[in-house]
Amino acid sequence: MLQPNGDFQVYADLAECSVDFPVDVIPTTQWPDLVLWRENPYSFFLVELTICHESNFEGSSKRKSARYADLVDSIKKKGYLCRQININIGSRGFIDVHGLNQFFRVIAFPAKRQQQVMCDIVRTVIEYSFRIWLKRNKL
Numbered sequence: 299m300l301q302p303n304g305d306f307q308v309y310a311d312l313a314e315c316s317v318d319f320p321v322d323v324i325p326t327t328q329w330p331d332l333v334l335w336r337e338n339p340y341s342f343f344l345v346e347l348t349i350c351h352e353s354n355f356e357g358s359s360k361r362k363s364a365r366y367a368d369l370v371d372s373i374k375k376k377g378y379l380c381r382q383i384n385i386n387i388g389s390r391g392f393i394d395v396h397g398l399n400q401f402f403r404v405i406a407f408p409a410k411r412q413q414q415v416m417c418d419i420v421r422t423v424i425e426y427s428f429r430i431w432l433k434r435n436k437l
Contacts, residue, residue, distance in 0.1 A: 306343075306405070309333040324376065328369045334404065340378040343404050344370065345385065349423060352388035359384045359397075389427045391420040 311329045323340065332345035346362040362384045373380040383401050386394035393416055402412055 306334040306336050324373050326369055330366060342373050342378060342380040344382045345401060347385045349387050349389060352392045355386045355394045358386050387419060387423050391424045
């Protein structure tokens with residue numbers, strides 16, 4: 299079973315990210331939004347963040363799970379521990395807390411701060427959804 303604490307290296311699918319996915323372990327062209335891993339034992343957490351309409355949480359999770367199923371299987375076949383975590387945030391600010399709570403446990407995030415982080419996420423999503431709505435006729 300994967301343990302929810304320890305020193306992780308982090309790969310984020312961002313141009314500024316200076317840590318590379320360990321291609322010596324699993325060469326891949328697939329890049330989840332966030333990958334956390336540690337060496338002892340080799341454990342991988344593949345994290346996908348999706349902003350979608352709340353009515354599409356289930357479909358979004360299924361698509362993301364299917365997209366990375368081969369990568370998860372490849373990692374497991376090498377004898378490593380691996381879990382995919384899908385975090386869905388609704389365009390109106392709703393959070394599918396199942397995935398976010400899994401992520402909080404993996405990184406051992408303090409329970410006292412979780413509510414504030416969720417409020418910050420909701421506020422940011424609503425703000426940017428509103429910005430997109432304001433530009434709807436200009437796109």
